[in-house]
Amino acid sequence: MRIYDLKTEYLKAPNAVDAVQPRFSWKIASESKGVRQKSYHIVAKSEAETLWDSGTVESDECRFIRYEGKPLQSRQKVVWQVFVTAEDAEKNLLTAGWETSFFRMGLLHKADWRAKWITVGEDAPGRRKAAYVRRQFTVRAGLIEARLYQTAHGLYESFLNGHATDNDKFKPGLTSYYYRIQYQTYDVADLLNTGENVWKVILADGWWRGSTGGSIINNFGHTLDFLGQLELVYTDGTTEIIGTDEKFETSDGPLLAADMLMGDIYDARLRAENWHPVRLTECTSIVSGTMAQLIASRSVPVRENERFEGKPFHDASGALILDFGQNIAGNVLMVLRNTRPGQLVRLTHGETLDHDGNFTIDNVNKCSLPIEAFQEVTYICKGAPEEVYQPSFSIFGFRYVKVEGYENDIQAGDFTAVAIYSFMEETGDFRCSNPLITKLVENARWSQKGNFMDVPVDCPTRERNAWTGDAQIFVRTACTFMNGYAFYEKWLKDQTLEQFESGKVGITFPSTSSAHNPAALDERLLSINPFYSLAGPTGNGNIGEDATGWGDSAVWLPYSVYLWYGDVQILKNQYETARRWVEFELACARNENPLYADQQYVLDGAGQYVLDTCFQYGEWNEAFGVREKVKAYYEHLHDPVPEMSPEQIAAEKKAFAQQVQRFLLSKQKTGDAITATAYMARSLRLVANMARILGKVEDAETYAALAEKITGIYARYFIAEDGTIQEGHQAPYVRALAMELCGEKKEKVLEKLLSEIEANGYALNTGFLSTPFLLPVLAENGHSTEAYRILENEELPGWLYPVKKGMTTIPESWGGVDLLNDSLNHYSYGSVCEFLFQYTAGIRPDPENPGWKHFFLKPVPGGSLTYAEARQETPFGEIRSIWKLDEEGFHYVCSVPANTVATLTLPNGETRMLGSGTYIF
Known part of the structure; x- marks a missing residue:
């Protein structure tokens, strides 16, 4: 027997932990059969001092074992060992030698921070320059340890003596910045010299004040700020701290613009010079009036991963295009040869070619955002035999890149696409005899990689928002493909921080498309969306942020993570958020909607248990009618399009904005009781389960009774005696069956679903919310033949259609491959992989024994x-x-x-x- 995969707080040897009772875990392996752990023994030490000796604990638990020793101190290195005994099916005793791991404590107290926040990047109209910061310092002889603690408002990259201090990207990551901000910690002794040294930092806009997320600029703040602390430990026992203060200098440099969405402008002819002193800043939060809490990184880092070489060709228009063969989120490392001073080389990143074979970004660049560029890198050459450049603060969704201004022959390795995403351990794989299905799984995994960038975003191109609807649809597939516990635990805490006073939760979080900052509610923002309102506890959010399916992520996400990993901590963290959300749903249900005053459920006095108010997205992006849309599109594909004057373009944009406003107001007025009430019932049932697990008996009984009552009302008023819910659609039947809302009408509802499927030629017509449940519902109810027929459908709409069309990721909409009107890297519909793992392969979790025990x-x-x-x-x-x-x-x-x-x-x-x-x- 052997012990392996030791982790602390779900991470391998983390460099900064601020949990005062960190969790330990390990795995055991043996060639014997029927092996069960009998006991464990943990010893944790700091240098020669024993901090905790658990003694022999009779237990088969090897996950999330809490440290129970002496209080842990800031900066402390803790080495822990575990010894395990086990027994096999023949009752043979098995043992393994002590296995060792370690972790470091972070800075636990505000007083540990001797550094001061410095302001270096000023606000300005248009594209903003990156800021360069430096400090020269001396290192004495006898250095034995050096640790660097850093964070920023914006993104930062740091260097010591010209060498990068780390491999992590897009630091400090995205959190709800007004409440908490992560810092990173690195051991850097190997980068320092005895004598003079230089610490340099480059800062850029990032999520903090950039345009990513579909928002205007300055969503969280206006300036770039930095906090850094370098701690030098010497053999004589002394420690020297060099923290950011007035001794640091700042300057402009060659990076003239760096926005995650718009991209870079880099002038290689320039250098950082004209250094001048920085200014100190209080960095107080607009929300709380105090400084946001500094927390150690809670999740896996964002890293550079797979690389793809670009293959050059000329598109139908004659433009030079690079095809990297895989749609990714990342950027391009380019090597330019024999350039001229001032030569301008521009890279534009896109996902596809149009139907005439031309490079295009039209499918994702249709938002009326106040931005000056879209996924572009502009490099101004210094004139050299070879110049190398890769963005540090920009990330794009692309497979193709249009190259302008570079005439030289492209050699192998000159342009390399680098995939960048959260460095989660890959945990699941599936393959089968149908190569299209195997490729579908690969595409779904790539969509996860392309959209898991510290938070799970909807697409890496247009919006880049952490949409809750998408996330709750895909969470179980995500945890199958990759180890997601730390990722989700970190992210979900921001949902709690940003929950509104009413109990509703944002449709995205941390919110980068709502405004936290009252000063940001200016004409620019309101011109995009007049329904913007303050986010977080002090506001009531924007129109759309009371939508079920999206808001129910507050319940489904933590419950799913608990089911996958078995750690009750995620329920403890999120229970109150989930409870407040269902209370908000119940409050909305009690509100009367005059449109439905004559409905039987209202006349019978059951209206307070039906959610027929509020804005509802409903079954978003339904496949209904997509074949006809695609057919009409191709019929008129090459119809002449008259040129429009600037006045006509402006008028069309205004008309479109008015159309959007009317749509939003209509959705807010009408509600969607069939969808919303179903989700309310499911969430109440799950909150009751969460309460039971947490020992909240009264809550468990209350919410279970409400769930049962609403389920009965749903079956009575929304399901006809013959099983009809909504003719012409599959989603309502799938939803009712999946959420156990049918009561005695279950067989009739199933018959109606099968009838709808047959009428649609055994193709799906579901949308975002119900698609993940379609095939499992059929298989669970004895109709696996129909499930596989839908799965293996190669025509539109169906999962295999975009695979046949050459897609390498999952498209946002069923017709998007043909219509070229949506993202081509949207992971939601990749949730079909849940069926492949749990039904085709048959690997299913047990809800009564979460975490795969x-x-x-x-x-x-x-x-x-x-x-x-x-x-x-x-x-x-x-x-x-x-x-x-x-x-x-x-x-x-x-x-x-x-x-x-x-x-x-x-x-x-x-x-x-x-x-x-x-x-x-």
Whole structure:
């Protein structure tokens, strides 16, 4: 037996922890079968001092074991070891030697920060320059340790003696900046010299004051600010602290503009010079009037990952284009040769070519945003045999890049696309005999990579917002593909911080499309959306931020993360947020909507349990009618388009804005009781479960009773006796079945769903909210044949259609590949992978035993598939499920990790209980 994968706070050897009782975890592996841990023994030390000795603890738990030793101190390095005993199926005792890991404590107290915030980047109209900061300092002989603590308003990159201090990108990450801001910590002794040294930092707009997120600039603030503290420890026992203060200098430099969305303008002819002193700043929050809390990084870092070489060609217009073969979020490392001084080279990043074979960004650049550029890098050459440049503060969604101003032949390696995303451990993979489905899974994984950039955004091109609707749809697939606990725990705390006083939650968070800052509610913002309002506890949000499905993320997200990892801490963190959200839903349901005064549920006195008010997105992006739209589009594709005058363009934009306003007001007025009431019922049921798990008995009983009552009302008033809910649509039937709202009408509802599917030619017509449930609902109710027929449909609308069309990610809308009117990298519909893992391969979690302590293996073969294989890394180790169909029958192989038990159900109905090990059937 061996012990492996030791983690602290879900991270491997974290460099700065500010949890005073950090969580430990490990895994065990053995070739024996039926292995279960019997006991563990943890010893934690700091240098020679024993901080905690747990003694032998009789337990099979190896996840989230809380430290229970002496109080931990700032900067303290803690080495911890674990010893485990286990027993196999034959009752043999198994042991493994002590396994060791470590972590460092961060700065736990405000007094630990000796540095002062400095202001270096001034606000200005138009594109803003990056700010360069430096400080020269002396290092004495005898240095044994050097640790660097840094954060910023904006993004920062730091250097010591010309060397980057780290490999992390887009620091300090995105949090709700008015409440908390992360700092990073690095060991940098190897970068320092005895004698004179130079500490340099470059700062740029980032989320703090950039245009990303679809907002105007200055969403959080107007200036660039920096806080840094370098601590030098010497052999004589002394510590010297060099913190940001008036001794630092600042200057402009060659980076004339750096915006995450708009891109860079870099003039290689310039240098940072004309240094002048920085100014100190209080950095107080507009929300609280005090400085935002400094917290150590809580999640995995953003890093550079896969690389792709660009293949040059000329599009139909003659433009020079690079094809990197994969749609990613990242940027391009370019090598320019034999340039001229002042030569201007521009890269424009886009996802696709149009139907005539020309480079285009029209599919994502249709927002009327007050921006001057879109995904562009402008590089002004100094004139050299070779010049190398890669953006540090800009990130783009692209597969293709248009190159302008560079005439030289492109050699191998001259243009390299670098994928950049949160560096989460990959945990799941699936493949099967249908290569289109295997590619679909790969595309879904790439959409996750392209959109998980410290927070889960909807797309890496246009909006870049952490939309809650998208996130709750995909969360279980995301946790299958990658280890997401730390990522989600960090992000969800910002939902709590920004929850409105009424209990509603933002449709995005941290909010970069709402305004926290009252000063930002100016004409620029209101001209884009007149419904903007203050975000956070002091405001009531924007129109749309009371939408169910999106707001219900407050319940579904933490509950799903708990189901996947079994750590009750996520429920403790988020319970009050979830409870306040369902109370908001109930309050909205009690409000009367005069449009429905004659409805039977109102006349019968049940209206207070039906959510028919508020703005509702409903079944957003439904596939209904998409075939007809695409057909009409191609019929008129090359119709002549008259040129428009500037006045006509302005008038069209104004008309479009008015149309959007009318749409928003209409949605706010009419509500969507069929969708909203369903989500309210599900959220009440889950909040009741959360309360039960947390020992909140009264809450559990109250919310369970409300969920049961609303379920009964839904079945009575929204489902006809023949099962009809809404003719011509699949989503209402899928939703009612998935959320267990049908009561005694379940079989009738299922019949109606099957009828709708048949009428639509066995293609889906669901939208964002219901698509993840379509195939599982069919398979759960004995209709796997229909599920696979929909899955393997290669025509529009269907998952495999964009795969056939050459897409390498998941499109935002079913017709987007043809219509070129939406993002081509939107992970939501990739949630179909949940069906592939849980039904095709059969790896399913057990809601009664969250975190995979016990799980189900129940493969469901179907369709044309003759082979399927999945692996999934869990908190206990890897599960494998492999099956094959041939002339001899069904062959199945599975692996169960140590310290877990699986209930296997084979397609013939045979059931087995399996301890750890590999089994062949």
